Amino acid sequence: MLSTKEQVLMFLEKCGELKKCKFIMATTKIKDILKCIVNSPELYRLFDAVTKDFNYPEQKARCLLSSDDGIIKRNYVVLPRTVGHRLAFIFCLFVEFDRDTFNFNDFLQYYFREDGSYFASYQAFCKLIVSALEDLIRQIYKEQLSAPDKAKTLSEVRRGNTDVSGLFNSINIAIEAEKQFIYNSNIAKDEKTNGYKLLNTLLTAVKSGDEELIDALICGYNYFILYNKCVSDGVAPLIESLVEFEQAL
Numbered sequence: 001m002l003s004t005k006e007q008v009l010m011f012l013e014k015c016g017e018l019k020k021c022k023f024i025m026a027t028t029k030i031k032d033i034l035k036c037i038v039n040s041p042e043l044y045r046l047f048d049a050v051t052k053d054f055n056y057p058e059q060k061a062r063c064l065l066s067s068d069d070g071i072i073k074r075n076y077v078v079l080p081r082t083v084g085h086r087l088a089f090i091f092c093l094f095v096e097f098d099r100d101t102f103n104f105n106d107f108l109q110y111y112f113r114e115d116g117s118y119f120a121s122y123q124a125f126c127k128l129i130v131s132a133l134e135d136l137i138r139q140i141y142k143e144q145l146s147a148p149d150k151a152k153t154l155s156e157v158r159r160g161n162t163d164v165s166g167l168f169n170s171i172n173i174a175i176e177a178e179k180q181f182i183y184n185s186n187i188a189k190d191e192k193t194n195g196y197k198l199l200n201t202l203l204t205a206v207k208s209g210d211e212e213l214i215d216a217l218i219c220g221y222n223y224f225i226l227y228n229k230c231v232s233d234g235v236a237p238l239i240e241s242l243v244e245f246e247q248a249l
Contacts, residue, residue, distance in 0.1 A: 011040060112125050
């Protein structure tokens with residue numbers, strides 16, 4: 001079994017991935033965090049303890065707030081003050097996102113509106129909520145994390161074992177599947193053409209290893225599928241492969 005330090009490092013690695021990923025991948029990364037908790041005996045005991053007598057509906061009403069001064073209506077999130085309640089609230093919120101009983105995109109646009117873009121909303125969400133979760137875990141396991149350990153981080157292991165050519169083949173297949181999904185969709189013909197152009201250019205960027213262009217095209221395709229409401233089951237694995245490909249370059 002992994003040591004407490006290794007379990008915590010794995011969890012923090014998943015939080016880091018959530019903060020760095022594209023917002024379209026957020027619910028997948030949140031699911032990974034929840035799986036990490038379930039598979040980590042130390043963290044499972046911690047979250048089981050803090051949620052045992054936690055009244056989530058009551059705390060949710062206290063934390064998700066709105067104000068209206070007659071000129072500007074503002075919606076915002078205030079995290080609980082105590083460590084236990086803060087951990088429990090974030091955990092329960094993540095569970096709602098995972099089950100889609102609280103739609104993540106709607107949550108971002110309502111409580112983290114910022115400049116109106118999903119990118120800015122997601123950055124604000126990560127800064128307040130994901131960073132708070134990381135800080136709490138680091139605080140609770142400060143002693144264990146400070147102990148000497150030669151274990152590699154997940155990202156180091158991943159980089160050392162990544163098959164770049166295999167990733168490229170997976171991306172190529174996923175892009176072709178995505179183009180077929182667009183072809184079979186009900187969106188307008190000119191929008192389909194725009195989607196094909198984005199995906200073709202994305203494949204070209206992958207072939208040349210242009211990370212900056214890959215990032216820009218992922219962002220552009222995110223907006224394309226959200227605008228046209230044509231999100232396929234394969235888009236999350238595609239973006240995950242693209243991110244892994246960039247890490248391996």
